[in-house]
Amino acid sequence: xxxxxxxxxxxxxxxxxxxxxxxxxxxxxxxxxxxxxxxxxxxxxxxxxxxxxxxxxxxxxxxxxxxxxxxxxxxxxxxxxxxxxxxxxxxxxxxxxxxxxxxxxxxxxxxxxxxxxxxxxxxxxxxxxxxxxxxxxxxxxxxxxxxxxxxxxxxxxxxxxxxxxxxxxxxxxxxxxxxxxxxxxxxxxxxxxxxxxxxxxxxxxxxxxxxxxxxxxxxxxxxxxxxxxxxxxxxxxxxxxxxxxxx
Numbered sequence: 443x444x445x446x447x448x449x450x451x452x453x454x455x456x457x458x459x460x461x462x463x464x465x466x467x468x469x470x471x472x473x474x475x476x477x478x479x480x481x482x483x484x485x486x487x488x489x490x491x492x493x494x495x496x497x498x499x500x501x502x503x504x505x506x507x508x509x510x511x512x513x514x515x516x517x518x519x520x521x522x523x524x525x526x527x528x529x530x531x532x533x534x535x536x537x538x539x540x541x542x543x544x545x546x547x548x549x550x551x552x553x554x555x556x557x558x559x560x561x562x563x564x565x566x567x568x569x570x571x572x573x574x575x576x577x578x579x580x581x582x583x584x585x586x587x588x589x590x591x592x593x594x595x596x597x598x599x600x601x602x603x604x605x606x607x608x609x610x611x612x613x614x615x616x617x618x619x620x621x622x623x624x625x626x627x628x629x630x631x632x633x634x635x636x637x638x639x640x641x642x643x644x645x646x647x648x649x650x651x652x653x654x655x656x657x658x659x660x661x662x663x664x665x666x667x668x669x670x671x672x673x674x675x676x677x678x679x680x681x682x683x684x685x686x687x688x689x
Contacts, residue, residue, distance in 0.1 A: 445476070445565075445568065446475070447478070447497045447498055448477075448478050448497045449466060449480070450479075450498070451463065451499075451500045452483075452484075452502065452505070452510070453483065454505045454506060455483075458502075458529075459481045462500060462529070463481065466500075467479075469561045473565055484508075486507060489516060495520070496524055498524070498527065498564070499527070503530040503539065504531075511538065514526050523576070526542065526545060527545055527546045528547045530547070530548075533549050545560070545563075545567075573589070575628070577615050590606045590607075591603060591605055593640060593643060594621065594628070594640065595639060595640055596621045599620075600616055600619070601616070601623075621635070628641050634655075634676055636663055636664070637664065642655060642657070642663065646658050650677055
């Protein structure tokens with residue numbers, strides 16, 4: 443199955459935008475990535491698209507009114523997961539750009555040589571983290587393997603990730619957010635949501651019933667009445683997949 447990237451280009455040079463689009467499409471085709479590309483010639487127009495989130499942003503550093511670095515700061519404030527690649531005619535700007543943690547800095551005059559390398563490295567990074575999730579606490583960011591998440595509990599404006607350590611004991615990671623922020627990523631066949639406040643990893647379920655689910659840590663979690671049949675079917679599918687895997 444092809445990977446799919448939502449790519450955003452922002453550059454006041456419309457001729458370069460078309461050139462960059464062509465190179466992106468060519469490199470994406472080589473590595474089997476399906477790209478949806480949206481471009482803007484004015485950073486302020488991009489700011490107005492608050493609902494639009496890209497996976498990868500190509501940003502010109504020097505633009506009138508709103509600089510590429512100001513735009514990068516706004517993007518990072520909206521989503522920490524997005525990758526930013528600065529493109530510029532001014533190689534010396536790379537030093538100032540570091541504070542915005544770009545994935546790459548590409549010189550426009552060397553686009554043909556530097557873009558393929560950036561794409562290859564980005565593919566490697568995405569493959570490395572496709573089975574992990576990055577959690578942002580007040581002090582640091584923590585990378586956690588999905589398979590190590592026992593369950594997630596929502597309380598007020600916080601999420602509590604119960605994570606299994608190598609010593610077989612659970613640790614707790616607290617971060618701000620809602621269950622819905624992670625559902626699309628964690629709601630695979632391995633995870634269930636018995637209620638609005640929980641996401642459970644099936645691998646850590648000790649006992650299952652339509653009334654409640656007991657985790658191996660002995661945590662008892664009630665199943666919402668309106669989700670009983672759905673949860674039953676999902677857990678049966680999970681168990682069947684486990685049995686097939688043992689054949």
